[in-house]
Amino acid sequence: MIGDRRDVPTYAELKARTDGPPGSSWGVFGTDDQLGTMNFLTAEHAVEATRLVRSGRIFNLDYAVNAFRPAPSGTRPAAQHHIFANNPNHRDDWLDSFYLQSSSQIDALRHIRHPRHGFYGGAADDDIAVGAPSLGIQLLAEKGIVGRGVLLDLGRHFERRGTPIDLASNQMFTPADLEDAAAAQGLELRSGDILLLRTGWAAYYIETLSDSERAAFSTRIRHPGLAQSEEMIAWLWDRQLAMVASDDSGVEAHPVDPDSGLVDPDEPAPERGVLHNGMMHRPLIALLGLSLGELWNLEALADDCARDGVFEFLLTAKPLNLVGGVGSPPNAMAIK
Numbered sequence: 001m002i003g004d005r006r007d008v009p010t011y012a013e014l015k016a017r018t019d020g021p022p023g024s025s026w027g028v029f030g031t032d033d034q035l036g037t038m039n040f041l042t043a044e045h046a047v048e049a050t051r052l053v054r055s056g057r058i059f060n061l062d063y064a065v066n067a068f069r070p071a072p073s074g075t076r077p078a079a080q081h082h083i084f085a086n087n088p089n090h091r092d093d094w095l096d097s098f099y100l101q102s103s104s105q106i107d108a109l110r111h112i113r114h115p116r117h118g119f120y121g122g123a124a125d126d127d128i129a130v131g132a133p134s135l136g137i138q139l140l141a142e143k144g145i146v147g148r149g150v151l152l153d154l155g156r157h158f159e160r161r162g163t164p165i166d167l168a169s170n171q172m173f174t175p176a177d178l179e180d181a182a183a184a185q186g187l188e189l190r191s192g193d194i195l196l197l198r199t200g201w202a203a204y205y206i207e208t209l210s211d212s213e214r215a216a217f218s219t220r221i222r223h224p225g226l227a228q229s230e231e232m233i234a235w236l237w238d239r240q241l242a243m244v245a246s247d248d249s250g251v252e253a254h255p256v257d258p259d260s261g262l263v264d265p266d267e268p269a270p271e272r273g274v275l276h277n278g279m280m281h282r283p284l285i286a287l288l289g290l291s292l293g294e295l296w297n298l299e300a301l302a303d304d305c306a307r308d309g310v311f312e313f314l315l316t317a318k319p320l321n322l323v324g325g326v327g328s329p330p331n332a333m334a335i336k
Contacts, residue, residue, distance in 0.1 A: 036289015
């Protein structure tokens with residue numbers, strides 16, 4: 001279902017704009033906006049979402065800090081936890097090498113810039129610095145993420161169709177796949193929803209891959225996810241989703257579709273890390289202001305939804321209040 005706010009342009013209208021980058025939502029939520037699609041999540045949505053709590057069952061949606069060892073990106077070493085005591089009756093602790101996007105995470109809007117248009121809203125490159133507040137994760141901490149979460153269990157959907165997801169591949173899910181899964185679950189998307197996509201990939205990485213296979217993963221990153229296309233970008237925007245989170249390493253499939261029209265053939269490959277050329281991260285985060293969540297722990301929630309047939313719930317997330325943070329563990333829960 002298309003989002004129900006009629007005061008918001010469609011993606012086709014955004015692509016045709018001449019008063020800002022085509023395909024951007026810059027200015028849609030105000031000239032100084034730094035929340036992007038989180039503006040779809042209102043106080044009224046929070047109130048409505050509380051009415052979804054019936055049993056009080058709570059599901060932790062965060063994997064442990066060092067659950068992904070090594071981290072799939074290959075550039076984020078494990079955190080080191082230290083405990084000390086000032087006296088025999090006291091304990092305190094700290095973390096070294098705590099990479100905020102090494103496990104379950106939410107990306108702040110400063111995570112990715114568009115190669116041509118820059119950061120969301122036209123934020124200056126110099127403002128994306130340590131301690132500077134522009135587009136930082138603290139903005140989501142201050143707002144708080146409380147609303148209707150909805151789960152699309154793609155893993156079970158494809159199993160029911162007799163075509164299980166190949167978790168070792170970059171299998172790509174189209175808008176039609178998402179629509180089919182929602183229809184099969186009897187789920188209607190609404191403006192302001194927080195969409196969770198379960199593939200089963202995170203559990204596969206942790207539980208199935210050997211130590212050597214995980215160690216080699218970052219040299220050949222390959223996982224299923226959303227297909228890169230203008231159609232997919234339009235689908236996500238036009239449903240007025242507040243946020244999209246998945247249990248894979250990037251929400252979208254990797255390697256990317258070379259024929260999507262999003263790849264710049266002249267862009268050099270980075271010396272290290274993930275190849276972002278052709279990823280929807282750029283238009284979704286930098287142009288539309290859509291925060292993305294990755295590596296979320298959706299297994300127990302998906303099991304429960306499969307048992308009772310209810311795929312909507314109250315979802316809360318409280319990122320770290322780190323001024324200028326690029327990302328954060330979500331500290332997310334689903335309550336049914």
